[in-house]
Amino acid sequence: MSQEALSSDSSLASESAPLLTDFLGALRSSFFSFLAKPIDELIANEGRDYTRAAERHLERLKTAFPGKPLPNAAVEAYTRFNQEILREELEFKKTGRYAMDEATLAEVCEKVYDNAEVMEAYYLEGLYLTYYFWPHHYELVQYYTAQFVDQFPGGETLTEWGVGHGFLSLLFLExxxxxxxxxxxxxxxxxxxxxxxxxxAGISNATFHLADILEQPCPKTDALICGELLEHVPDPNLLLQRAAAALAPEGRMFMTAAINAAQEDHVTLFRSDTEVLDLMREEGFEVESSLTITHPNRVEEEAPPQVVACVLKHAHPENIH
Ligand SMILES: C[S@@+](CC[C@H](N)C(=O)[O-])C[C@H]1O[C@@H](n2cnc3c(N)ncnc32)[C@H](O)[C@@H]1O
Incomplete structure (x- = not known):
């Protein structure tokens, strides 16, 4: 066992994080053992706060899906999710374009969103797990908590578009x-x-809507969460216009967008964070804060995959009715 794994095992043991310990053990024994290294580094660098939060993240899964055997089902979903992304990224490096950039929504639905072999086998759980197992996603969670959840001025309604696994809303509702x-x-x-x-999680005051958000009218909301959706729609301006219409005058919106990051359902390629932030300003938002994050292993690349996360509000709330 490497020195790194040893030290993380001992800090895990003293922290008593049984789900995380089991997950890491199963991941290390899999063909994709290299995926354990960034998690070992997070444990070593971030210490107890990280370990506790990652354990809690796995506990949420265990409680919600008691029939799924942890850690094996989670490791299977996580490794498959990473594998699919690596496949798409290799193709993107060769072609410079996203494979689905000309696909219709119906085609993306058939291949991904309506496909149980994708959504249930690895997509939702795999993506959920990245929030604590990819270092740059963990940074995003910290930014989200500090800048959006903790700074939220208050309100009565929360809306999430492209809710996926539900993690961002769940964290907000804590x-x-x-x-x-x-x-x-x-x-x-x-x-x-x-x-x-x-x-x-005991949340009973939630309603769920099966809808294309570009087609569905949405009532005004005080908080709007829109994580990893902008690059999934063919017309990001339209999505932002709809968001501007849905956000209450003093409301806040959290939004992320993937940049140079291929995935099987990404249809709009953003080349820089400036491009994304300019688009938001163009549609009447003020960027209260933003964070652009690059995967730590890929900073040396010419156009590395990145994610930009931001907190938005209306630039001119006095004009919103
Ligand atoms: C990458 S997941 C994001 C999940 C979560 N919001 C996050 O930040 O991790 C994208 C989600 O958006 C949904 N989605 C894609 N296009 C959509 C559309 N036009 N209207 C509503 N949902 C959409 C997908 O079904 C999927 O659940």
Missing amino acids: KWKDMKVSAYDISRHSIAYSEQMFTS
Whole structure:
């Protein structure tokens, strides 16, 4: 066993994080053992706060899906998710374009969102797990908590578009418990998964809507979460216009967008964070704060995959009715 793994094992043992320990053990024994290294580094560098939060993240899964055997089902989903991304990224490096950039929504739905072999086998759980197992996603969670959840000025309604696994709303609701929640997604698999996560977390004041958010009218909301959706739609301006219409005058929106990051359902290629932030300003938002994150192993690349996360508000709330 490497020195790194030894030291992380001992800090895990003293922290008593049985689910994380088991997950890491199963990951190390898999063909994809290299995926354990960034997690070992997070444990070594971030210490107890990280270990506790990652354990809690796995506990949410265990509670919501007691029938799924942890750690094996989670390791299977996580490794498969990473594998699919590596495959798409290799192709993107060769072609310079996303494989689905000309696909219709119906084609993406057939291949991904309506496909149980994708959504239920690895997509939702794999993506959920990246939030604590990819260092740059862990950084995103910290930014989200500090800049969006903790700074939220207060309100009655929370809406999430493209709710997926539901993690971002769940984290928000840990602090803002009594808000009324509306969650939208085009995939019945995402709706079923996030509904299960909400129910097991004891959240009862949520409604779920199976809908294409570009087509569905959405009532005004005080907080709007829109994580990893902008690059999934063919017309990001339209999504931002709809978001501007849905956000209450003093509301806040959290949004992320992937840059140079291929995935099987990414249809809009953003080349830089400036391009994304300019688009938001063009559609009437003020960028209250933003963070651009690059995978630590890929900073040396010419156009590395990145994610930009930001907190937005109306630039001119006085004009919103
Ligand atoms: C990458 S996941 C993001 C999940 C979660 N929000 C996050 O930040 O990790 C994208 C989600 O958006 C949903 N989605 C894609 N296009 C959509 C659309 N036009 N309307 C509503 N949901 C959509 C997908 O079904 C999927 O659940």
